[in-house]
Amino acid sequence: MITVAAAQPFPFAFPPDRTALIVIDMQRDFIEPGGFGETLGNDVSLLSAIVPTTARLIGLFRAQGWTIIHTRESHAADLADCPPAKRTRGGPALRIGDEGPMGRILVRGEPGNDIIPELAPLPGEIIIDKPGKGAFYATALGDILRLKGITHLIFAGVTTEVCVQTTMREANDRGYDCLLIEDATESYFPAFKAAAIDMIRAQGAIVGWTAPLAALEAAVKGTR
Numbered sequence: 033m034i035t036v037a038a039a040q041p042f043p044f045a046f047p048p049d050r051t052a053l054i055v056i057d058m059q060r061d062f063i064e065p066g067g068f069g070e071t072l073g074n075d076v077s078l079l080s081a082i083v084p085t086t087a088r089l090i091g092l093f094r095a096q097g098w099t100i101i102h103t104r105e106s107h108a109a110d111l112a113d114c115p116p117a118k119r120t121r122g123g124p125a126l127r128i129g130d131e132g133p134m135g136r137i138l139v140r141g142e143p144g145n146d147i148i149p150e151l152a153p154l155p156g157e158i159i160i161d162k163p164g165k166g167a168f169y170a171t172a173l174g175d176i177l178r179l180k181g182i183t184h185l186i187f188a189g190v191t192t193e194v195c196v197q198t199t200m201r202e203a204n205d206r207g208y209d210c211l212l213i214e215d216a217t218e219s220y221f222p223a224f225k226a227a228a229i230d231m232i233r234a235q236g237a238i239v240g241w242t243a244p245l246a247a248l249e250a251a252v253k254g255t256r
């Protein structure tokens with residue numbers, strides 16, 4: 033076991049061979065102008081801040097040979113997996129499936145739906161395409177984790193209070209111990225990021241633990 037001593041609300045211990053990193057939706061659609069995030073009215077520039085830290089976190093897992101899973105929020109070209117309620121909600125500049133500057137908004141295989149080049153998955157890393165905010169809904173993630181014997185999950189990605197928090201809650205209800213890396217997750221709303229982190233670790237880790245990347249790095253270094 034490796035123990036992240038500085039995790040909150042108390043130390044987080046994980047068995048590396050039964051742990052996976054899940055990097056949520058680090059896609060051009062959320063991080064670059066002209067994608068889904070911007071069509072919803074958000075200032076997407078805030079999200080780039082975590083790219084270097086997330087790259088370091090992925091690099092740590094690669095160096096150790098530990099399991100890495102990337103997710104992409106995406107829909108089929110015919111939008112058969114996109115509930116009308118999701119497509120018609122609000123008054124976005126462009127709707128899911130509309131043609132934008134990076135191809136069709138939030139559609140699988142379009143340039144804007146790719147993971148940003150700085151964090152591109154390597155061969156052998158798992159990619160989960162998900163139509164919902166949670167990565168367990170309508171995907172094979174649960175089966176994949178079970179087959180690999182995974183019991184602990186470490187989370188990064190965007191946005192903290194939407195897809196990251198939803199997936200952590202899904203995972204927590206399925207019995208996984210979850211750690212969120214605070215400086216490898218970001219929101220369009222700084223107050224929502226702070227609130228999500230607070231509510232995840234409140235009540236004795238009711239959803240899970242949080243820690244800065246340096247705390248995980250220090251814990252891993254201690255085992256070498």
Ligand code: TIU
Pocket residue numbers: 056057062069072105165190191192194195196220
């Ligand atoms: N809008 C927003 O904050 N997030 C999403 O729609 N998806 C993800 O969080 N990936």
